[in-house]
Amino acid sequence: MPEHPKSGKPKLERQAMCDRLAMEFQDEWVVNLGVGMPTLCSNYVDPNKTIINHSENGVIGYGPIAPVGQEDRHLVNASGQHVLAQPGMAIVHHADSFAFIRGGMVDVTVMGAYEVAENGDFANWRIPSRKGGGIGGAMDLAACAKRVFIAMEHTNPRDGSPRLLKRCKLPITAPGVVKLVVTDLGLFEVSPQGLVLREYAPGWTPEEIQHETEARLIIPRDVREFRFRD
Amino acid sequence: MRNKVYQTFDEAVADIPDGVTIMFPGFGGVGVPRNLIAALHRQGAKGLTGISNNAGVLDAKAPDVGTLIEAGRVKKMYCAFTSPTHPSRVTAFVRMFNNNEIEAETVPQGTMAERIRAAGAGIGAFYTPTSVGTELAEGKEHRVINGRTYVLEYPLHADYAFIRAWKADTYGNLQFRLTQRNFNPIMAMAAKTTIVEVENDVVAPGELEPDAIHVPGVYVQRIVRIPPAPEGIWE
Numbered sequence: 414m415p416e417h418p419k420s421g422k423p424k425l426e427r428q429a430m431c432d433r434l435a436m437e438f439q440d441e442w443v444v445n446l447g448v449g450m451p452t453l454c455s456n457y458v459d460p461n462k463t464i465i466n467h468s469e470n471g472v473i474g475y476g477p478i479a480p481v482g483q484e485d486r487h488l489v490n491a492s493g494q495h496v497l498a499q500p501g502m503a504i505v506h507h508a509d510s511f512a513f514i515r516g517g518m519v520d521v522t523v524m525g526a527y528e529v530a531e532n533g534d535f536a537n538w539r540i541p542s543r544k545g546g547g548i549g550g551a552m553d554l555a556a557c558a559k560r561v562f563i564a565m566e567h568t569n570p571r572d573g574s575p576r577l578l579k580r581c582k583l584p585i586t587a588p589g590v591v592k593l594v595v596t597d598l599g600l601f602e603v604s605p606q607g608l609v610l611r612e613y614a615p616g617w618t619p620e621e622i623q624h625e626t627e628a629r630l631i632i633p634r635d636v637r638e639f640r641f642r643d
Numbered sequence: 644m645r646n647k648v649y650q651t652f653d654e655a656v657a658d659i660p661d662g663v664t665i666m667f668p669g670f671g672g673v674g675v676p677r678n679l680i681a682a683l684h685r686q687g688a689k690g691l692t693g694i695s696n697n698a699g700v701l702d703a704k705a706p707d708v709g710t711l712i713e714a715g716r717v718k719k720m721y722c723a724f725t726s727p728t729h730p731s732r733v734t735a736f737v738r739m740f741n742n743n744e745i746e747a748e749t750v751p752q753g754t755m756a757e758r759i760r761a762a763g764a765g766i767g768a769f770y771t772p773t774s775v776g777t778e779l780a781e782g783k784e785h786r787v788i789n790g791r792t793y794v795l796e797y798p799l800h801a802d803y804a805f806i807r808a809w810k811a812d813t814y815g816n817l818q819f820r821l822t823q824r825n826f827n828p829i830m831a832m833a834a835k836t837t838i839v840e841v842e843n844d845v846v847a848p849g850e851l852e853p854d855a856i857h858v859p860g861v862y863v864q865r866i867v868r869i870p871p872a873p874e875g876i877w878e
Contacts, residue, residue, distance in 0.1 A: 470670040470822045487821040493671030504821055506828045508760035511753030544741050545725030546749050553753030553773045588776035
């Protein structure tokens, strides 16, 4: 495990973080994975569940990342990675792909973020010190998917500042939509009462995690150690 | 019927004047009309407005809209990415945008797709839930419909669309393959003049199954078959 910059304690690997979110996916869910870390969710495969991968460029039901030599030059996912075709796959054009998103067909979207607030707001598209923004399909997905899950580092790697906040400081992507957040320190649920710590990374106590968090954490009696894949 | 099949890309873009709006499809490097972009780059039209998901990628192995931007031919972009995904990924567009050498409007990708679709579909405007509660909705007309808040968005029209297709017939009926389709069909419908580069020989009418046509030929004005590499760009 990589070490936590401040305390020297181990923190969770990115794959373990994404596995944990993927463990929440249910049979027949349509899943949309954002660019970057969230694509690791597709490495978690549960043989008892059929997951339907949707990508904003209009592919519904694509397969795993294509091994070298098996790439089809006409088939990529939202990150521009070549993926394998899969029986039952369907293709639509871009406007229909977003009709699919706004129409509520996506059961969960997993995205990265700069900040998540205890009221379910999150920010992942714009840093005010830089001109412009990189919104892609994130606002459409955030506003319209049935569930928004976030995978991000618990603190800013540059200065150690917390990213789980009382209110977002950066311009938000959508208000009040985040349901579940995994960080390298644990699993957090956004509830009407605030941010609930569900699981903590091995070697960490809820109090230590609170110390790294601006938002006030609700620590339920059944809080437990982080669940890794079997 | 007027002949729609042109022999060269240079001929197909020869009359494009300065100052027009052009749609550039493509996503993740697939379905990008690179041969037409290269031809327009040679032709030299400037003062262009571009509509494209991104404003060119950093490591482009072949021409994309960034080629025209870098050459100073584009005055404004509509796109879903106006800042780099990482501070180190500084494209020609980002450099020029930061220096105020190009204008840009950041449009959420689904809103951009629907604005393009609306242009081709004769829709005057539409309400979408995307961007409600964010900076991008500021100053836009809001409306609550059945308890949900929406913002009003207007169509994006263009003078030209550059299209990359898999198959075409001489009427201009088009087929795309897999995620090559992306923005291509809606852009073909939204522009006054649609110019297509196609990866297979242009066939006679009747050879493509009517039920398998993604863009009816009435939307298409010009078609060029991509020649083998290195003359044609196949990236």
